[in-house]
Amino acid sequence: MHIYLAGPDVFLPDALDIGNKKTDICRRHGVTGLYPLDSAIDPATHDASLQIFKGNEAMMDAADAIIANLTPFRGPGADPGTVYELGYMAGRGKLCLAYSNEPSTYAERVPHFTKVTRTLEKRLIDSDGLTVEDFGLMDNLMMIHALDLHGSPLVMPQARPADIWHDLTAFEACVRLAARKPD
Amino acid sequence: MHIYLAGPDVFLPDALDIGNKKTDICRRHGVTGLYPLDSAIDPATHDASLQIFKGNEAMMDAADAIIANLTPFRGPGADPGTVYELGYMAGRGKLCLAYSNEPSTYAERVPHFTKVTRTLEKRLIDSDGLTVEDFGLMDNLMMIHALDLHGSPLVMPQARPADIWHDLTAFEACVRLAARKPD
Numbered sequence: 001m002h003i004y005l006a007g008p009d010v011f012l013p014d015a016l017d018i019g020n021k022k023t024d025i026c027r028r029h030g031v032t033g034l035y036p037l038d039s040a041i042d043p044a045t046h047d048a049s050l051q052i053f054k055g056n057e058a059m060m061d062a063a064d065a066i067i068a069n070l071t072p073f074r075g076p077g078a079d080p081g082t083v084y085e086l087g088y089m090a091g092r093g094k095l096c097l098a099y100s101n102e103p104s105t106y107a108e109r110v111p112h113f114t115k116v117t118r119t120l121e122k123r124l125i126d127s128d129g130l131t132v133e134d135f136g137l138m139d140n141l142m143m144i145h146a147l148d149l150h151g152s153p154l155v156m157p158q159a160r161p162a163d164i165w166h167d168l169t170a171f172e173a174c175v176r177l178a179a180r181k182p183d
Numbered sequence: 184m185h186i187y188l189a190g191p192d193v194f195l196p197d198a199l200d201i202g203n204k205k206t207d208i209c210r211r212h213g214v215t216g217l218y219p220l221d222s223a224i225d226p227a228t229h230d231a232s233l234q235i236f237k238g239n240e241a242m243m244d245a246a247d248a249i250i251a252n253l254t255p256f257r258g259p260g261a262d263p264g265t266v267y268e269l270g271y272m273a274g275r276g277k278l279c280l281a282y283s284n285e286p287s288t289y290a291e292r293v294p295h296f297t298k299v300t301r302t303l304e305k306r307l308i309d310s311d312g313l314t315v316e317d318f319g320l321m322d323n324l325m326m327i328h329a330l331d332l333h334g335s336p337l338v339m340p341q342a343r344p345a346d347i348w349h350d351l352t353a354f355e356a357c358v359r360l361a362a363r364k365p366d
């Protein structure tokens with residue numbers, strides 16, 4: 001089984017090292033991890049961003065499954081680039097798995113980024129008046145239920161790990177789930 | 184042509200009204216707009232979030248195209264729920280169109296949300312040390328190039344409209360593009 005390893009991990013200073021650690025874990029469980037190219041292409045190259053896109057899309061097309069890192073990124077929700085890839089793989093009918101190293105609900109996190117109030121009709125809203133999804137889910141319902149229906153429910157640690165960007169316990173739990181599925 | 188109308192519009196206080204306006208515009212251009220169910224299902228219903236997911240997925244499966252509102256939402260980038268849907272439709276091989284009512288680049292917006300610095304190796308990083316994509320694109324390269332290759336480039340206004348959540352000029356430009364494509 002080939003698994004596309006999506007996540008904002010590609011933005012870490014040690015992006016290649018974490019990629020190697022993730023593919024090593026995959027190997028130990030008898031599956032093959034495919035790590036995106038973002039950090040392997042020189043950003044100064046002409047059309048670097050298009051090259052990265054094409055490389056990542058080809059990798060996703062070659063993969064049987066995705067493990068997406070949905071740890072909140074630069075805001076209350078997951079990294080949109082990663083979420084695009086989760087959607088793409090769901091659309092292609094591939095096995096969808098994901099983890100988040102932040103064990104709080106979306107509605108619990110939003111007040112750290114914007115003033116949240118409750119309307120007279122009990123709707124939770126942000127400072128722009130836009131509804132804050134409040135279903136007790138860890139992120140937007142589209143991602144959470146995509147996992148429920150197209151793979152396996154979001155994997156989370158019991159407690160927030162000391163280093164949310166480098167702890168691979170929840171990631172390894174996803175690899176174990178993938179390795180158990182038929183090819 | 185049936186077009187799925189994705190966007191954080193479903194979180195607006197007048198979500199149903201904006202949905203009606205969008206489907207009216209579609210009708211005027213000879214196409215059919217399908218507006219997601221989020222705001223039409225009582226959030227107190229048992230399994231409301233799952234019902235919304237299943238309804239939206241069925242709507243996407245019935246659509247030939249998507250027009251996604253990628254206006255930045257609760258952070259520097261697009262709404263992850265909307266981005267999931269764009270990815271899903273790209274994965275299904277559907278026509279992908281999108282607009283944003285915020286005509287600034289991603290790298291220009293990030294400093295409004297986190298301290299951004301440049302490393303000695305010229306890498307732009309946020310306060311967690313994670314790279315800020317700096318390709319002069321309006322959002323993460325996965326969404327931007329998905330549009331370039333699976334539909335039409337992101338549509339944007341020349342200037343930020345007075346009301347970014349209700350101005351439908353860029354949306355109508357997307358509808359016009361979709362109406363011109365073969366069914």
